[in-house]
Amino acid sequence: MADYFTPTVVDPVIPLSAMLPIERMFLAQAFSEEFVGEAAYYFSEEGASDLISLPAAEVRSALDAATPETSRLAQKLIDEQPDAILGEDDIELDMAGDLWPDVLQDIVRRSPDLQELAVTMAFTCSKMRPDGFGGLAMLITASAIRSESTHTLFDRFYKEAAANGEIRHGDS
Template sequence: MADYYTPTVVDPMISLAAMLPIERLFLSQVFDEELTSEAAYYCSEDGARDLISLAASEIRAALDAATPETSRLAQKLIDEQSDAILGEDDIDLDMCGDLWADVLQDIVRRSPELDHLTVTMAFTCSKMRPDGFGGLAMLITASTIRSESTHTLFDRFYTEAAANGEISHGNP
């Protein structure tokens, strides 16, 4: 059986002052967090975690500084987990992979220091399989999240090469 990995790096480091407590709590569970006295570096050897567990009491405390207008994460938690937040049990959040880019974008939107963040991912595999390698690059600005994988890049290359008569076969 092959194991698939997605090493991920978020750049540059994010000032601790730029993040709401709920965002920092979330990002520190989705990624590995390395701290300096003023900033956090987010990365992961295996990829962003899709399933995380947070204590309801920690979420309540972290939500005090957030509003749904400034944080899509706060809005999602209030909309989807309001009863659980008031309880004492841990709250499992699934599909974090669909949310972390929005959290990073909210940080960029509010931060006077950041005009963008980049996320670089490598797709690797423990066996030499054609579907196990590649990557993804993401540019997050206040207004847009742009991303492209090596697979979509190759699709564009195939289309351009076929249109130019360079190849007759490929993976368009």
């Protein structure tokens, strides 16, 4: 059985003052978190966590500083977990991998000190399988999240090579 990994780095470090408490709680679970002065560096050696578990009491407290207008994470929790927020059990967020880019973009939108965040991901595999290697680059600004994987880049290369008559087909 092959194991697939997605080491990930978020650059630059994010000022602690730029994040809402709920965002810090979430990002610290989605990624590894290291402090660099008054900023946090987020990364993951294996890939961002897809399942996040947050204590309800801490979420209630952290949501006091957030509004649905400034935080899509706060909006998601309020819309999808209202009973859990009021309870005592942990709140579980599945598919957190789909949410963290939005959380990072909300931070960029509010922060006067951040114009962008760059996320670099490597696709690796414990066995030498063609589908287990590559990467992804993501640029997050206040107005857009742009990303491209090496797979989509190769698709473009194949189409260009086919259009130029360098190869017979453009399918990768």
